[in-house]
Amino acid sequence: MSSVDVLVLGFANLVADGISMGFGDYLSSSTEKEMASKERDVTQWEVDNHGLSQITNLVKRYQELGMDPQDANMVVEIFSKYKNIMVDEKMMGQKGIMPPDQEEKPWKSGLVTFTSFLLFGCAPLLSFIILIPFTNNDTIKFIGACILSVLALTLLGLAKAKISGGSYTLSALMTVSNGVIAAAVAYAIGWSLRNLAGLEEP
Template sequence: MAAQETDTSTTGLIDSEEDRESFNNGGDGATTSRPKEPWKGEYGKSIIYAGLDAIVTCFSLISSISASRQSSADVLVLGFANLVADGISMGVGDFLSSSSENDVAAKERAVTEWDVTNHGGPEKMELLQKYQALGMDVDDAATVVSIFAKYKNILVQEKMMVHGMLPPEEAEKPWKNGLVTFAAFLVFGTAPLLSFIILIPFTNNEMVKFVGACILSALALALLGIAKAKIAGRNYAFSVAVTLFNGAIAAAAAYAVGWTLKNIAGLED
């Protein structure tokens, strides 16, 4: 009987078909379809960031080398050396960044717990003022704060959110973030270089290989643009266009620098 009463209490707000439809459409009676949720991949950010940086960096290097009319051997040696070095740097950087964020969050939580335990009054008053600033009625804000005050962990987390600090992620492993960043950098950064490997048996024309690198880089950037749109729940075409534009601008700038140094500044072999 108690279980039945509990079920009734939790479903009483949506006990009619109309209420259920309203709830499914956002709770306000709207008839528009529910917006698509973003993809919640755990390492999506690391993959997108490292992949985009790898493609742009590697292709920009290829562009500058091609503009100075160096050989495919130079492209491959410099390209892969730069790829491995930057990949290690990116991976270690992501690891250190994630570790630092967790350390800062843990320290902030310890400080907040102490403040809540030893200076509960001012801490609750700060929360009360924050909720009022967000538009909550003073009586409702006082009720919410008094309820949170019964649960120390919840109160601590709310206080951290007020200060713009997310609670430390217990399940997050910084070394995994670093490893994913390194792997993504190598995988996507290899795309522009594949043309200079695949076309070796078919042609010695450096321009043909460079065009192939352009095509492979564009495909890799488009793939990242699609992934970015999937994660953020944005328009696919717009995301791909922005990603391609970013890569094109970076590559054009690198090509212009290489051509200028070779043909105008007089840096001959």
């Protein structure tokens, strides 16, 4: 397969996968937000129509967590004066659901995922683009693609550690290891299909 074929097929696959990942993130974020909004409406109805029982349940929960009965009653009494806060507290504390963020835009999450996928996913292809004017050796281009892929994965791991506050070294190693394993599996499958299943080029 020529370098041009690699670039064409690689870029087409990259865009297709990016669209799939971005749209999947959009659907996931939209569904999560919609479910949280519906659950908040249910919780709001419960607080409005069964306020006393909801207060009692919340007091019991705080006591189960180790809070003194008097303190639990005082805290819930304060919450009961602010229904929005009480609704959010019940959602998080009793149902384990985060209140919906009205400023969250699912399409932005999808766009960020799509863009990030393209930026980091194009690293292997850059090797072929950069080296085309200098060499026709596919082995050199392949090695260059591997090096750029490792660099991209390292940057991704460092960015992950920066956001999460974890170890930079461990995060980079884990990210690179994950990429190497995934690439090795893909290569093994491709090699098997080509050599064992009789899919050699004519």
